[in-house]
Amino acid sequence: MVYDLLLWAGLGIFIAAMGPDPIRDPAAFGLVTAPKVALAGVAVLVGRRWPLAALMLLVPLGPWEFGQGFATVDLSWLLPRRHVSILPLVATSPYIMWYAYLTGRRMSGLWSPLTAFLLVTVVGVGVVVAQGGDLALWVAMATGLVGTYVVPYSFGLLRRKLLQQRTQARQSAEAQARLRERARIARDMHDSLGHDLALIAVRAAGLELTPGLGPAEVRAAGELRIAAADATERLRQIIGLLREESDAPPLAPVGEEVTELVRRATDSGMSISLELARGPAPGLARAVVQEGLTNAAKHAPGAAVEVTVSRERVVVRNGPPRSRPTARPGGLGLAGLRERVRLAGGTMTAGPAGDGFELAVTIPHES
Structure with missing residues (x-):
């Protein structure tokens, strides 16, 4: 006025x-x-x-x-x-x-x-x-x-x-920030919850084969394994809603080191051999190992897994499965990892190797 x-x-x-x-x-x-x-x-x-x-x-x-x-x-x-x-x-x-x-x-x-x-x-x-x-x-x-x-x-x-x-x-910047946050949430859910659910399924599969259990205990262990597989599938659907194909997931891994990750998976019942070279490992080593162990637990239960981490290369190889897989193929884990490796300047191969499966990532070392 x-x-x-x-x-x-x-x-x-x-x-x-x-x-x-x-x-x-x-x-x-x-x-x-x-x-x-x-x-x-x-x-x-x-x-x-x-x-x-x-x-x-x-x-x-x-x-x-x-x-x-x-x-x-x-x-x-x-x-x-x-x-x-x-x-x-x-x-x-x-x-x-x-x-x-x-x-x-x-x-x-x-x-x-x-x-x-x-x-x-x-x-x-x-x-x-x-x-x-x-x-x-x-x-x-x-x-x-x-x-x-x-x-x-x-x-x-x-x-x-x-x-x-x-x-x-x-508004476009805010929308991109929201999409990046959704991709980060999807990545974290895949890396943490997906890995933990896969280990639960491995433990349940091991219980099913434990001698001396009664029919009720074996049936309960089987139901637990199936429930873990169903939860993994629902998590996969949620991740699909959160993640956009065009989004580049964050490059910085979070959580424990490779040795702790392998130890926790071994405690869950997986048979894992780790070869860790001296010197700094590639920045994505933990993410590669976690993705490889998660895929082995879901798609090749009971298989022996070999993990090799050198200065510029990370390889996760598993043998043939010993029991029925707990998840269906076609997840987003390898696709997201491939994009992270590409943005880091590396190369990634993933496919059958003999009777099993091999995931190999090479990232040039920064001097």
């Missing part, structure tokens, strides 16, 4: 400066200036919400006095008049330019501003015709329309487009 009152006060002062002297000719001031000030008050009142309406209300106060302008040009080679006003300015021109700018800044459609500008052009043509239709007047009127209405509107339109692009870029 304070802003609008100040705007109206400033506009009223400029309108008063354009009209009769209120001291010498109060009657003319009240007849000419007072209605214009009231019109300006209405324009300010509606201008915040509807700048185009304010722009149209201020048409009578437009640049229709062609005697003075922003600049003059010598057109004596074309016109009898030597000095022709370019971009005629009046005291209210800055306010009209402001509302023209706001029209471009806030209005998304083009038809309403275009119609309004056509009406303003009609008014300008009428003023020129009323003043004799001299060519110099046409030049002044045309430059006044362009400078007072078209240029500010174009700046407002450009500003709106830039802000829209900025908003779209921010």
Whole structure:
């Protein structure tokens, strides 16, 4: 409200400066200036919400006095008049330019501003015709329309487009951040829960084969193995919903080291031999070993697993399964790992090797 009152006060002062002297000719001031000030008050009142309406209300106060302008040009080679006003300015021109700018800044459609500008052009043509239709007047009127209405509107339109692009870029960045977070959650679920469920299934399969158990215990162990396999399948479906194929999963692995990972899997009943070379291992060594052990536990239960970790190469190889697999093929683990290896500058191969399966990853060592 304070802003609008100040705007109206400033506009009223400029309108008063354009009209009769209120001291010498109060009657003319009240007849000419007072209605214009009231019109300006209405324009300010509606201008915040509807700048185009304010722009149209201020048409009578437009640049229709062609005697003075922003600049003059010598057109004596074309016109009898030597000095022709370019971009005629009046005291209210800055306010009209402001509302023209706001029209471009806030209005998304083009038809309403275009119609309004056509009406303003009609008014300008009428003023020129009323003043004799001299060519110099046409030049002044045309430059006044362009400078007072078209240029500010174009700046407002450009500003709106830039802000829209900025908003779209921010929304796109937020969407990408959400997708990356979903991919990270999917990766963590796959790496932690999927691995743990696979180990539970291995333990249950081992219980089924333990001698001395009664039929009820064997059946319970079998149900536990099946339940773990079903939970693994549901986890796989959830991961599929969370992960986008175009998302690059985070590159930094989390959790325990390779030796601890192998020890925990061995405690669960897997037969694993580990060959760990001296020196720093590749950055993705833990992720590769975990994926290989998880796949061996799910798809080759009871198989012997060989894990080899050197400075630039990680290999996980398993033999043939000794019992029925606890999961169906076609998961996203190898696909996600392949992308992580690619982004790290390495190569990955995964496929049958003899009677079993081999996962091998080579990552160049950074000196």
